[in-house]
Amino acid sequence: MINIQDIILKVFSGAGATCIIFFSTIIFSLPLGLLITFARMSKFKPLSIFAGTLISILRGTPLMLQLIMWYFGPYYIFGVSFGLAWRVPAIIIGFSINYAAYFAEIYRGGIQSIPNGQYEAAAVLGYSKSQTFWKIIFPQMVKRVIPPVTNEIITLVKDTSLAFVVTYTEMFTVAKQIAAAKTTIVPLFVAGVFYYIFNYLVAFIMEKIELSFNYYS
Amino acid sequence: MSLFEIKNCKKNFNGIKVLDDINIKVNEGEVVAIIGSSGSGKTTLLRICTFLEYMDCGEMSYLNEKIVTSEDGIARYIGQKELSIDALNKNKELVRIKSYFGLVFQNFNLFPHWTVLKNVMDAPISVQKKDINEVKEKAIYYLKKMGLEHKTNSYPCELSGGQQQRVAIARALCLEPKIIYFDEPTSALDPELTSEILKVIKELASEKRTMVIVTHEMNFARDVADRVVFMDNGVVVEEGKAYDLITNPQKERTKRFLQKYD
Ligand SMILES: Nc1ncnc2c1ncn2[C@@H]1O[C@H](COP(=O)(O)OP(=O)(O)OP(=O)(O)O)[C@@H](O)[C@H]1O
Numbered sequence: 512m513i514n515i516q517d518i519i520l521k522v523f524s525g526a527g528a529t530c531i532i533f534f535s536t537i538i539f540s541l542p543l544g545l546l547i548t549f550a551r552m553s554k555f556k557p558l559s560i561f562a563g564t565l566i567s568i569l570r571g572t573p574l575m576l577q578l579i580m581w582y583f584g585p586y587y588i589f590g591v592s593f594g595l596a597w598r599v600p601a602i603i604i605g606f607s608i609n610y611a612a613y614f615a616e617i618y619r620g621g622i623q624s625i626p627n628g629q630y631e632a633a634a635v636l637g638y639s640k641s642q643t644f645w646k647i648i649f650p651q652m653v654k655r656v657i658p659p660v661t662n663e664i665i666t667l668v669k670d671t672s673l674a675f676v677v678t679y680t681e682m683f684t685v686a687k688q689i690a691a692a693k694t695t696i697v698p699l700f701v702a703g704v705f706y707y708i709f710n711y712l713v714a715f716i717m718e719k720i721e722l723s724f725n726y727y728s
Numbered sequence: 729m730s731l732f733e734i735k736n737c738k739k740n741f742n743g744i745k746v747l748d749d750i751n752i753k754v755n756e757g758e759v760v761a762i763i764g765s766s767g768s769g770k771t772t773l774l775r776i777c778t779f780l781e782y783m784d785c786g787e788m789s790y791l792n793e794k795i796v797t798s799e800d801g802i803a804r805y806i807g808q809k810e811l812s813i814d815a816l817n818k819n820k821e822l823v824r825i826k827s828y829f830g831l832v833f834q835n836f837n838l839f840p841h842w843t844v845l846k847n848v849m850d851a852p853i854s855v856q857k858k859d860i861n862e863v864k865e866k867a868i869y870y871l872k873k874m875g876l877e878h879k880t881n882s883y884p885c886e887l888s889g890g891q892q893q894r895v896a897i898a899r900a901l902c903l904e905p906k907i908i909y910f911d912e913p914t915s916a917l918d919p920e921l922t923s924e925i926l927k928v929i930k931e932l933a934s935e936k937r938t939m940v941i942v943t944h945e946m947n948f949a950r951d952v953a954d955r956v957v958f959m960d961n962g963v964v965v966e967e968g969k970a971y972d973l974i975t976n977p978q979k980e981r982t983k984r985f986l987q988k989y990d
């Protein structure tokens with residue numbers, strides 16, 4: 512007999528791991544994306560070419576492959592093995608850097624969509640380059656990038672399941688194991704409900720944030 | 729006293745001459761109107777005066793302090809080796825000079841994420857490091873003068889074009905510049921709002937503020953400016969007392985241009 516409560520509990524026991532990947536990625540990739548944008552928009556050509564190439568590779572190869580690289584890379588390249596302790600850091604690094612590349616391009620689009628007149632008004636008023644960015648450009652960029660950033664965050668919730676490739680037992684992995692052992696799809700369905708509720712919350716919170724920027728247009 | 733002077737100013741864009749040998753001098757308390765057809769280089773000239781653009785060759789000074797000199801036909805800005813907009817932006821010497829002037833744009837360029845009051849107050853505080861309370865008092869004074877004391881907490885998007893332009897003027901005034909440039913301040917506005925802005929500028933002129941105004945409003949130039957400069961194709965064709973030049977131009981090109989406004 513399969514106990515549905517049992518399944519739900521077991522599947523949700525993987526939710527903590529899913530949340531760790533999700534929140535760590537958000538915390539690291541949002542600011543890291545800004546750094547990559549700066550590099551990409553730098554007037555120093557080698558730096559901007561480097562950043563452009565990096566973004567292109569990170570967006571042009573499967574995240575799953577990147578996770579495997581981060582996890583097994585140190586062993587194959589340097590011959591050092593950190594063992595299982597390396598698994599969570601490798602996953603977080605892989606996710607953060609991958610998402611940072613997407614955020615970097617979103618930020619760049621946001622910055623470039625701000626009219627040149629804003630920079631010119633700031634220049635005539637005497638604002639320095641960094642004041643102009645942080646006081647005038649950045650806040651306007653944030654408002655403009657919220658919708659595309661929301662899309663990426665929703666994708667991230669679903670992408671957390673990719674951590675299974677390095678045998679990390681996040682929720683999806685747990686669900687699959689139970690499903691295989693008990694030959695039922697109920698655990699997978701439970702996992703699906705979880706992802707849906709998670710994303711529902713994400714969309715709700717992001718909408719609140721978006722609304723809080725509606726005081727000007 | 730000469731507040732501003734530009735001499736033999738030349739500017740090319742991709743090998744095309746946009747300004748050729750411009751000479752203009754502005755004395756304290758003077759209102760100078762610049763008129764001329766589209767593409768004659770008026771905006772480019774104001775952008776050079778306000779360091780948004782660099783000149784290729786020529787001289788410029790504010791309050792008799794030399795900002796640009798030229799050697800072998802190449803402009804040299806104080807404290808700067810390279811000739812580029814980037815270099816202008818980084819030049820520390822120019823930041824000090826920027827406090828001498830203000831610029832009012834055709835399309836206002838207010839900061840949309842800030843209230844009217846913050847738009848007016850922020851530069852004196854974060855650029856000139858002035859005392860907040862003093863600045864606030866002054867900002868409210870100038871906003872009152874612009875008839876906007878009831879709009880201090882509004883955002884630019886909540887204002888009409890005319891009101892936005894008045895905020896932009898208050899923002900320029902609050903930095904207490906010695907000279908204010910206006911680039912077609914009414915071109916983005918409909919006739920009713922245009923007269924509202926022209927009235928404000930006229931009031932500033934009556935206070936003997938030094939102003940350089942690019943405009944297509946010939947009656948306004950005639951009545952408010954002391955002097956009018958007519959530009960065509962990157963050169964100053966004619967210059968003279970406002971009333972005389974508008975009502976009785978000497979050069980053929982000026983006559984032809986003014987006929988279009990009759
Ligand atoms: N950044 C630029 N790059 C290339 N050409 C430019 C640039 N800025 C201006 N020009 C050219 O320089 C000439 C003068 O332009 P400017 O904007 O100064 O004219 P204007 O007198 O202000 O005209 P308007 O009355 O239409 O505002 C035009 O032919 C314009 O195309």
Ligand SMILES: [Mg+2]
Pocket residue numbers: 770771772911912
């Ligand atoms: Mg113009």
